[in-house]
Amino acid sequence: MRERRLAAVRPSQGLDSGQLLLICAAGMLTVAAISHTAATGLVAPQVAIGFGALIAAGELARLTMPGNREVAPVSTAAALGYALLLDVGGRQAGQPALQVVAVMAVGMITGGLPHIAVGRPPRLDAMARRLLAGSLVSFAYRPLAGSLYEKAAGGNWWPALGVMAVLVTVMLAADLVIAAMLRAGQVRTAIGVAVRDEIRMGGPLGTAVAASGILLALASHSMDMTALPAFAAPLLVTQVAFRKYAGIRATYLQTVRALSRVTEVGGYVEPGHSRRVSQLSLAIGRELGLSEPQLLELEYAALMHDIGQLSLRDPIPGGATVLADPAQAKRIAELGAEVIRKTGVLHAVAEIVRRQCDPVGDGPPLASRIIRAANAYDDLVGGSSDRDRAAAALERVRLDGGTAYDPVVVEAMARVVDRLVLVARL
Amino acid sequence: MRELPWPAKVYFVAVIGTAALLLVRGALVPDALAGIDWSTLLVLALLFLLCESVPTLLNIPQVAVSVSYSAALAAVVLIGPAGAALVGLTACLSVRPSLALVKRLFNGAQYAICGYAAGWAYAGAGGRPGLPEVSDFPGILLPYAAATAAFVAGNFALTAVMLRLAAVVARDQVSLRVIVQFLVSYIGYATFGLLIAALWSTVQSISTVLVLLPLFVARWALGHYHAEQRSYDATIAALCQAVETKDYYTRGHCTRVSAASSMIAEEVGMGIERLRAIRYAGMLHDVGKLGVPTKVLQKDGRLTEEEFAAIQLHPMRGLEIVRGIDFLDEAYAGIMHHHERLDGKGYPMGLAGMEIPEFARIIAVADAFDSMTSDRSYRRAKPIETAVAELRKNAGTQFDPVMVDAFVTALDRDGWHPPATVAPPPDDVPIETTMKDHDDPTTPIQVVSER
Numbered sequence: 040m041r042e043r044r045l046a047a048v049r050p051s052q053g054l055d056s057g058q059l060l061l062i063c064a065a066g067m068l069t070v071a072a073i074s075h076t077a078a079t080g081l082v083a084p085q086v087a088i089g090f091g092a093l094i095a096a097g098e099l100a101r102l103t104m105p106g107n108r109e110v111a112p113v114s115t116a117a118a119l120g121y122a123l124l125l126d127v128g129g130r131q132a133g134q135p136a137l138q139v140v141a142v143m144a145v146g147m148i149t150g151g152l153p154h155i156a157v158g159r160p161p162r163l164d165a166m167a168r169r170l171l172a173g174s175l176v177s178f179a180y181r182p183l184a185g186s187l188y189e190k191a192a193g194g195n196w197w198p199a200l201g202v203m204a205v206l207v208t209v210m211l212a213a214d215l216v217i218a219a220m221l222r223a224g225q226v227r228t229a230i231g232v233a234v235r236d237e238i239r240m241g242g243p244l245g246t247a248v249a250a251s252g253i254l255l256a257l258a259s260h261s262m263d264m265t266a267l268p269a270f271a272a273p274l275l276v277t278q279v280a281f282r283k284y285a286g287i288r289a290t291y292l293q294t295v296r297a298l299s300r301v302t303e304v305g306g307y308v309e310p311g312h313s314r315r316v317s318q319l320s321l322a323i324g325r326e327l328g329l330s331e332p333q334l335l336e337l338e339y340a341a342l343m344h345d346i347g348q349l350s351l352r353d354p355i356p357g358g359a360t361v362l363a364d365p366a367q368a369k370r371i372a373e374l375g376a377e378v379i380r381k382t383g384v385l386h387a388v389a390e391i392v393r394r395q396c397d398p399v400g401d402g403p404p405l406a407s408r409i410i411r412a413a414n415a416y417d418d419l420v421g422g423s424s425d426r427d428r429a430a431a432a433l434e435r436v437r438l439d440g441g442t443a444y445d446p447v448v449v450e451a452m453a454r455v456v457d458r459l460v461l462v463a464r465l
Numbered sequence: 466m467r468e469l470p471w472p473a474k475v476y477f478v479a480v481i482g483t484a485a486l487l488l489v490r491g492a493l494v495p496d497a498l499a500g501i502d503w504s505t506l507l508v509l510a511l512l513f514l515l516c517e518s519v520p521t522l523l524n525i526p527q528v529a530v531s532v533s534y535s536a537a538l539a540a541v542v543l544i545g546p547a548g549a550a551l552v553g554l555t556a557c558l559s560v561r562p563s564l565a566l567v568k569r570l571f572n573g574a575q576y577a578i579c580g581y582a583a584g585w586a587y588a589g590a591g592g593r594p595g596l597p598e599v600s601d602f603p604g605i606l607l608p609y610a611a612a613t614a615a616f617v618a619g620n621f622a623l624t625a626v627m628l629r630l631a632a633v634v635a636r637d638q639v640s641l642r643v644i645v646q647f648l649v650s651y652i653g654y655a656t657f658g659l660l661i662a663a664l665w666s667t668v669q670s671i672s673t674v675l676v677l678l679p680l681f682v683a684r685w686a687l688g689h690y691h692a693e694q695r696s697y698d699a700t701i702a703a704l705c706q707a708v709e710t711k712d713y714y715t716r717g718h719c720t721r722v723s724a725a726s727s728m729i730a731e732e733v734g735m736g737i738e739r740l741r742a743i744r745y746a747g748m749l750h751d752v753g754k755l756g757v758p759t760k761v762l763q764k765d766g767r768l769t770e771e772e773f774a775a776i777q778l779h780p781m782r783g784l785e786i787v788r789g790i791d792f793l794d795e796a797y798a799g800i801m802h803h804h805e806r807l808d809g810k811g812y813p814m815g816l817a818g819m820e821i822p823e824f825a826r827i828i829a830v831a832d833a834f835d836s837m838t839s840d841r842s843y844r845r846a847k848p849i850e851t852a853v854a855e856l857r858k859n860a861g862t863q864f865d866p867v868m869v870d871a872f873v874t875a876l877d878r879d880g881w882h883p884p885a886t887v888a889p890p891p892d893d894v895p896i897e898t899t900m901k902d903h904d905d906p907t908t909p910i911q912v913v914s915e916r
Binding site: 128129191196197200243244246247248250251253254257258260261262263265266269270272273274275276277279280281283284286287288289290291293294295296297298300301304305306343346349350378379381382383384385 | 597603657668682683684687693694695696697700701702704705707711753756782786787788789
C-alpha cells in the first residue's frame, strides 16, 4: 500500500508519452544514421574513431545532478565538437550529418554498456535528449561547413565562430525546453516553473559544455588530434566540481530524510509520518507551482516539522496530532524552529517550521500552510489509502478551511489525494 | 616588511634585484622588444591580472595556485621570455585590496623571474616563440613541458624559500599530499595555457574566453559545493544535538566524540575521505539512543535483563536510522559496533579482537574518554590523566591498544578541551537527567540476573 503511494507522489519511474516519443525518434534516427553510414562508408575513419572514443568516455563518466537529472558533459561537448568540426590539422572535415549522428550513437551506446554491466540501467530519455540535441546542431551545421571552411582557410574565422555560437545557443535553449516539458509532465508542475528550474539547474553546466564544444572544433584545426586530450582538461575540472556538488546535495537530502526518523524511533510520532507528510507536501507544492528551491525548503521543513518534540520530556500520547492541544503544538513548532536555527544556515526552513500551526489569518508562509494541511491529513488517515477514510479526512480538514487551513492548499491537496486514491484503485 | 627576519629581508631584496636586472638587461638588448606583439601581450597581461586577482579560483587550501599560470605559459609560447616576464610582472597590480605592497612586489618579481626561466627552457628544448603552426603539434609538447617544469620549479622554490625564511610555515606543515595535489592542478593549468596559445592563430583573444568559461563555471559549482558542505556539517551537528537535548548531562557529547575520533583517525594515518566519514560516524554514533525508553536511562540501581537489552539495542537503532545515507558506508560499521569489546564481551554482536571494524574501535575509545571527562549526574568529571589511565588499563580487554596509544599521542600534541562544568540542574525545573551512562567504563551498568 505504501509502495503505491510512493509511486504516485514521487516522479514516476515509468516512461510517459513524451519520453516514449523522444526515445522512438532517437532510435529511428540512430538506425537510419548507422545504416546510411554503413552503406556509404566512413569519411575520415581516424577522426571518427577519436571523437567516438571521447564520446564513449564522456558517457562512461556521466553524472546525476540534483533532481535526478542525468548529464554527460564530456560526451555532449565531444559530440558538439565533432558536429562543428571544420578541419583537423588543416585537412577539411567532410563527414556528413548522418555520420556525425552515427558516431554519437555508437559512442554513447559503447560508453553506456559498462553502466549496464554493473547494474545501472540506462536512462534512455536522457540519452535520447543528448543524441537529438547533437543531431540538431549537426543537421543545421554540416551543410554550411564547406563554405565556412573556405573563409576560415583564408584566415577569417569569425563567420564560423558566429555560426557556431548561434547554433549552440539555439541547441541549448531547445534542449532546456524539451527537458522542461518532460519534467512538467513527469512531476505535474507548470511548464513555466519547469523552464525556470531547468535554466537554473542546467544553464551553467550547459554554457560550459557549449564553450568546450566550440573550443574542441577550433582546437582541432590548430592542434590536430592533440586537441582531443587537451580539450578534455578544462571540462574535466568542471565535471569534477559538479560531481562534488551533486554528491553533497544528494547526501544532504538523504541525511535529513534519515535523521527525520529519529522522532519515530523515539516513539514521538507514528512510523513513516515525517516521510509521508513530506511527500504529500511536495505533491501539493508542485500542484501550486512552487519552484525547485522552494520545494527543497518545503521538503526539509516537512521532514523536520516534528523535530521540536525531541525537546519534550515525554512523547505526547498518540503523537502530536491535529487533536492535540494548540498551545502544545505551538510550543513544539517553536522548539523545532530553535533546533533548525542552530544550523545557522537553514533560516527559511526554521521560519516555515516555526509558523506551521499559525492560523491562516496570521499570514504564515505558503510552505507552512501546506505542511499544516498535509500533517493534519496524515494524522487522520495514517498510512492507509482507504477511499472512505481519505474522503472523511479531507472533509474534516475542509471544515476548518479559511481559519486553520488555507482553502487553496486544501483544494490542491484534495486533487493530489484524488489522484493517489485513483492510482491505488488501479 | 619591518616584521620580517633579516635573512628574509636579504632574500627579498635579492629576488627583486634579480628581476629588475633581468628586465633591464632584456630591454637593453637590441631587438629584444622588437618581436613582441604588444596587443597579444596586453590581452595576456589582463588575463593574468584577472586570474591573479581571483585567487580562489580552484585553489587548494595551503598553496594558492591560480589560473594565472596558464596565461604566463601561453605568453611563453606566443611572445617569448621577455613577454612572459612582463606578463608575470603585472602581479604587482593585483586588485586584491588586502595584499600588502611587499607581497605585491615579491609576487611580481618572482613571476617575472619564472617567466624568463620558462622562456629559456622553452627555447632550450627546441621551441620557437610565436604563433604555433599546425605542423608544430605534437612536437611542441616537449618544449612546452620543459617550460612548464621550469616555471613550476622556479615558482615553487622562490615561494617556498620565502615562506620558510619568513617562518610562515613550519617544515613538516606542507605534506606530500598537498604537493601532489599542487602538481596535478599545475599540469591542468599548463594544459589551459597550451590551449590558449594554440587557438590564438584562429580566434585570438576569444580563445581565452572559450578556455576560461568552463573554469569559471567550475569555480561557481565549487563555490556552491563548499557552501552546501558547510551547511551540511552545521545541519548534521544541529540535528545530533537535538537528539541529545533530552539528557541534561550528555549535551555536546556527539561533537566531542566526533572530534576525538578524527584525532585518532588522523594519528593512525587515515586518508581524507575516511577522515570525513569517521567524523560523521562519531557525530551519529548515538542517534539510536532515542529508542531507549527514558525510564530505563533514569532508573536508579540495577537493570533487569530486559531493560539492559533495550540499551544494547541502541547501536542497531542508530544504524536503522542512518542506513539511508549512501556515502556513510564504512561509518555504518562504526555506529553499529561501537560498543563491542576486544575480549568479545561487548554488544550488540559480541565481536572480538580484529573482527571489530576499525571505525568502531576508534569510536569506542573516543566515546569512553568523553564520557569520563564529562560531568554526570552521579559523579563529577574526571581529570584527563585519570581518564587516560583508565583507557590504558582497559586497553587489550575493552579497547584496541593501538587506538589508545594513537589517542594519547594526539592528546599530548593537540590537547583537549573538556566540556565546561555543568551546574547541577535546579530542582524546580523538570529536566531530564539519567542515572547511568552506558558509555562510562568506570561505572558499568549493573544487571539483575533473573535466573
